Amino acid sequence: MTVNPLEIVRTCVSINISKELNIDPSIVKGAFTVPREEYGDLTIVSSKLLGGDRYINRVVRAVENCDYISRVDVVGMYVNMWFNRPRYTELVLNSVIVNGAEYGVYRDVKKRIVVEYVSANPVHPLHIGAARNAAIGSFIANINRAVGNDVQTRFYINDVGRQVAILVLGIKQLRSAEPPEGIKPDHWIGLVYAITNTIVEALSLRRKLELEGSDERKREIQRELDSLLVDAARLREQAPDIFDAILGGLRGLDIESEISKIMKGYEMGEEEISKQARNAVSLCIEGLNQTLKRFKAEIDVWDWESDLVWSGEVDRIVEELRKASSEYKGTLAVNFKQILEIEGIRDRLRIPRNLEIPPLVLLRSNGTSLYTVRDIAYSIKKFREYNADRVINVIASEQTLPQAQLRLALYTLGYHREAENLVHYSYEIVNVEGTKMSSRRGRIVTLDSVLEEAKVRSLAELEKRGAKSEEMAEIIGVAAVRFYLLSVTPSRPVKFSWDSVLNFERNSAPYLLYTFARTEGVFRKARELGIDLSWSKILEKADLHFAQNNLRRWRLVKMISEYPDVFYRSYTELDPSIMTTYMIRLADEFNSWYNEEPIVLEANESLRNSKLITTYAVNQILRSAFRILGIEALERL
RNA sequence: GGGCCCGUAGCUCAGCUAGGAUAGAGCGCCGGCCUCCUAAGCCGGUGGUCAGGGGUUCAAAUCCCCUCGGGCCCGCCA
Numbered sequence: 001m002t003v004n005p006l007e008i009v010r011t012c013v014s015i016n017i018s019k020e021l022n023i024d025p026s027i028v029k030g031a032f033t034v035p036r037e038e039y040g041d042l043t044i045v046s047s048k049l050l051g052g053d054r055y056i057n058r059v060v061r062a063v064e065n066c067d068y069i070s071r072v073d074v075v076g077m078y079v080n081m082w083f084n085r086p087r088y089t090e091l092v093l094n095s096v097i098v099n100g101a102e103y104g105v106y107r108d109v110k111k112r113i114v115v116e117y118v119s120a121n122p123v124h125p126l127h128i129g130a131a132r133n134a135a136i137g138s139f140i141a142n143i144n145r146a147v148g149n150d151v152q153t154r155f156y157i158n159d160v161g162r163q164v165a166i167l168v169l170g171i172k173q174l175r176s177a178e179p180p181e182g183i184k185p186d187h188w189i190g191l192v193y194a195i196t197n198t199i200v201e202a203l204s205l206r207r208k209l210e211l212e213g214s215d216e217r218k219r220e221i222q223r224e225l226d227s228l229l230v231d232a233a234r235l236r237e238q239a240p241d242i243f244d245a246i247l248g249g250l251r252g253l254d255i256e257s258e259i260s261k262i263m264k265g266y267e268m269g270e271e272e273i274s275k276q277a278r279n280a281v282s283l284c285i286e287g288l289n290q291t292l293k294r295f296k297a298e299i300d301v302w303d304w305e306s307d308l309v310w311s312g313e314v315d316r317i318v319e320e321l322r323k324a325s326s327e328y329k330g331t332l333a334v335n336f337k338q339i340l341e342i343e344g345i346r347d348r349l350r351i352p353r354n355l356e357i358p359p360l361v362l363l364r365s366n367g368t369s370l371y372t373v374r375d376i377a378y379s380i381k382k383f384r385e386y387n388a389d390r391v392i393n394v395i396a397s398e399q400t401l402p403q404a405q406l407r408l409a410l411y412t413l414g415y416h417r418e419a420e421n422l423v424h425y426s427y428e429i430v431n432v433e434g435t436k437m438s439s440r441r442g443r444i445v446t447l448d449s450v451l452e453e454a455k456v457r458s459l460a461e462l463e464k465r466g467a468k469s470e471e472m473a474e475i476i477g478v479a480a481v482r483f484y485l486l487s488v489t490p491s492r493p494v495k496f497s498w499d500s501v502l503n504f505e506r507n508s509a510p511y512l513l514y515t516f517a518r519t520e521g522v523f524r525k526a527r528e529l530g531i532d533l534s535w536s537k538i539l540e541k542a543d544l545h546f547a548q549n550n551l552r553r554w555r556l557v558k559m560i561s562e563y564p565d566v567f568y569r570s571y572t573e574l575d576p577s578i579m580t581t582y583m584i585r586l587a588d589e590f591n592s593w594y595n596e597e598p599i600v601l602e603a604n605e606s607l608r609n610s611k612l613i614t615t616y617a618v619n620q621i622l623r624s625a626f627r628i629l630g631i632e633a634l635e636r637l
Numbered sequence: 638g639g640g641c642c643c644g645u646a647g648c649u650c651a652g653c654u655a656g657g658a659u660a661g662a663g664c665g666c667c668g669g670c671c672u673c674c675u676a677a678g679c680c681g682g683u684g685g686u687c688a689g690g691g692g693u694u695c696a697a698a699u700c701c702c703c704u705c706g707g708g709c710c711c712g713c714c715a
Contacts (some may be wrong), residue, residue: 033657077695108655123714175669206642219670331713349710354640358710361668364713371715397642429710461677470710476677488650492643493708500664504677507650512675525674573654581651584662586678594680595670615674636675 004564005091005105009042009083012066020062023050036553039319040073040080041558053077058617082495085546085554092541092561093610095326096617097535101624103617104563106571114382115141117394118292118299119156122284123167124190126291127437127444128496129396134297135485135630136427137394139267139576144630147571152386155299156378161371163193165262168277170196173249174242177279184448186287189280194442195235195243200255201440202228231441238442269310269491277306291447295478297396303381305374313377314369317413318362324412325362334406347408348420352400360405372402376409383418392422392574399425399493425574438508443593447481452503454480456535457502462637472634476510479631483509486576486629507584511633512622515587518594518621520635525600526612536617542604542613553614554595559589560617565574568622576629583625590618 031048035041044063046053059079062074068091070084096103117137120130144151156163158621170175170192179188205225212218236243267318277452283303292299308314325332336357340346346353360372382391394401403424410419437444454477460478464470484501488494504510526533547554562582570578599615602608626633 023693030655036658039658043657047657055676064673075658081658157715164715232696329713334711352641356640358711358712361713366713368713370713396709399715400641403711425641465677466673492650498647503649503664505664506677508677510677514675518675518678520675577651581662584651588662591678591679594674598674600674636676 003091003099004568005088005095005561006090006565009066009068009088012068013063013081014041016062017044017049021050021055022481026553027149029065035080036080037555039075039078040071041083042081044079044081045077045583046079047077065395072121073348082468085548085557088561089547089557090544092557093539093544093613093617096620097539097613099621100300101627102414103620103624104567105624106564106568108149108571110148110150111389112150112152112387113144114154114388115144115394115583116143116154116156116391116393118297118380119158119395120288121439122157122159122288122440123163123193124284124439124444125186126288126431126447128447128450129437131295131447132427132430132485132494133394133396133451134292134295134494135381135482136425136490136576138295138630139486140392140394140425140574142630143571143574152388153298154301154382156305157281157285157302157304157376158371159277159304160263160267160309160369160374161305162259162263163197164277164281165259165266166197166200167280168262168266168273169200169250169255170246171276171280173246177283179283179533183284183286185286186291187448189284190439191235191239191358192242192246192280192428194231194440195239195246196250196314197440198232198235198442199243199250200259201248202232203250203255206230214597224576227529228441231438231443235442260366264366267309267368269306274306286295291451294451295447295476296482296632298568301385303378305378307367307380308377310376313381314374316375317373317380318369320413321362321376321409322457324555325427326359326576328359328361331361331364331365332373333361334409334412335359336405336412339408339412345411349404349411350423351404351407355401356402357401357404357408360409360585372405372409375402375406375531376413376549377407379410379422380414380415380419383421383430388421389425392425393417394425394427396429400424400426407522419461419544425490428493430494430496432484434497445496449479450481453477453498457504459511461504469637472637475632475634476504476637478512479509479513480504482630484578487580488578490575506588509631510637512583512587512626513631514636516619516622516626516633517592517635517637518581519622520598521616522615523619524614526539529600531600531612533612533616535613537610538612541606543604543608546607546610551591552596554611554616556589556593556618559586560621563621563624567628569626579625579628580603583622586618586621590615 014025016023017028027050033042033043035043035047046056046059046061056074060074061082063069063072068084068087071082073080099143106403115137118130118134120126141153179185209221212221234606254604266277321334323460325334361370362373363369381386382394407419408423432445451481455473462473514612523533547557566582599611602611619621623633
């Protein structure tokens with residue numbers, strides 16, 4: 001277990017105060033705040049303690065008993081504390097050296113965790129929104145592994161339903177389902193799907209227009225149709241042959257009944273349809289997998305939704321839910337009214353207090369199943385197959401309601417443990433400025449294109465400094481995109497813009513990689529000069545007073561000591577942005593210091609040793625954080 | 638109509654869960670710094686009615702209520 005230097009001081013202070021005032025140490029812990037620099041290193045807001053600031057002098061006396069505190073000062077209600085710098089420096093640097101890359105990494109009681117993420121519809125390439133999911137999901141997997149949990153990542157292939165049926169309908173109109181030479185398979189599938197869908201929607205709107213009586217409605221439909229035709233024209237320009245083939249084939253067909261036939265046929269496992277659908281979806285998945293690998297978002301298990309239907313697992317769920325269902329809008333649905341009346345159920349299942357839960361419809365009138373119902377079977381499977389303590393679904397916030405229904409349905413079926421440990425990790429979507437993304441119309445910013453641009457940009461930068469390398473450009477490009485998507489708090493929407501994703505200055509992964517490479521450069525130089533970098537030996541001969549009268553050095557020591565807190569918060573809140581924000585601050589502090597004074601070239605040996613260890617600490621923290629964020633560290637750049 | 642998320646500098650974002658001292662970064666803009674361990678860097682300057690109003694409090698960007706603005710959900714779609 002790695003030590004948390006800051007926590008050691010906080011504990012020391014709070015125990016002393018709690019003894020003096022005879023209060024619980026946790027009350028003292030709630031009174032800490034980090035003051036502005038001129039007011040010290042740590043502050044107790046005395047009015048937050050029991051009895052307000054009446055006992056402030058006793059608080060001061062108590063704090064003075066703590067060895068890590070060298071000076072205490074009272075300003076109003078604030079008890080400002082200055083750390084004993086040499087002692088604290090020793091504590092921090094020693095902790096870094098003893099733990100190395102494990103410094104600051106929290107160790108949790110081992111749990112088994114399934115992370116389901118991405119699970120994008122297998123009918124188009126990944127867009128930048130799915131990329132946020134991929135970045136966050138892989139972060140969740142990485143940080144859980146780092147703390148010692150067993151983690152399995154899964155991708156749910158949603159191949160049952162209308163979208164795949166439309167794709168199959170389109171492919172049927174073509175001579176060959178194989179992608180043409182030189183086009184990535186998911187891009188090919190995305191094109192066929194978008195063309196087919198746009199044509200299907202346009203033809204359906206046209207029919208609606210003919211049947212509509214009201215002029216106002218007519219104008220509305222016409223507007224919708226016009227926008228659809230703009231997309232159609234663009235798609236036709238991209239691939240005229242394919243477009244015309246599909247359009248020609250669909251004309252005169254009763255499209256809705258064709259789609260319904262495919263959906264039914266696929267759910268029943270009809271050979272011809274199943275073969276076509278599996279082929280097409282496999283092509284898409286092949287492409288998605290390529291992109292995810294490139295993006296450092298690995299998937300351990302790929303689950304086919306259709307397998308759940310074919311195996312009868314979905315049927316069994318439907319049968320069991322029937323008992324809990326009643327008549328609703330002419331069909332059968334599960335009503336959660338009774339369950340929701342159980343005391344504290346919303347808290348236990350983490351369902352928003354005021355969220356209204358409509359009944360969950362069991363089956364379509366044509367007998368086919370519905371997504372949320374199939375997902376019940378899938379949730380049970382995830383718990384069962386991995387013997388999981390916890391299943392985390394990384395899914396955009398727009399699915400809050402179906403995810404809540406899912407937990408309630410599990411509870412209804414008696415899967416109480418599963419319902420309570422199924423977590424909907426909700427995040428906000430990515431908005432692309434100017435346009436509205438629509439994969440149904442083939443109007444998306446693909447992750448592939450973003451990664452490609454980032455790579456081109458990285459290559460150009462590398463070329464400037466005479467270090468042109470495709471491999472390095474690839475690593476830097478991926479890092480830049482991942483970091484960009486991870487640095488916004490997940491509960492807030494990301495505004496995507498090419499300018500910010502390709503900005504490689506200050507608040508970016510390239511900046512951090514550069515800082516890391518600088519630390520490596522320091523070690524290279526040291527070895528060149530024949531300095532032995534055995535860290536514990538260096539620590540023995542280090543000057544622990546080196547931050548005593550030097551603010552920059554002291555700030556760095558303190559910042560290094562914050563990493564365990566940052567890691568812990570990032571883990572418990574599963575929030576990568578806590579870590580990214582810290583990394584930037586650490587790099588800023590290091591770079592300012594680096595610019596100000598020599599490290600290896602320091603003439604005084606013990607002083608040089610302290611500086612080397614400080615550099616090593618920054619190096620280790622960045623390395624550790626990179627690993628969690630799925631960024632590959634580069635020794636030079 | 639009901640619910641959820643969001644509104645902080647011209648732009649992109651921290652800070653809000655657990656209220657504390659003068660609200661922080663980056664980009665942009667202006668001016669400096671490469672005989673020295675990597676200039677994707679460093680230093681200085683510029684820039685804010687924390688959407689608005691009310692309340693709670695010794696203390697509110699942070700908690701509560703209302704209003705305004707943006708996004709999403711309320712489907713026999715996923």
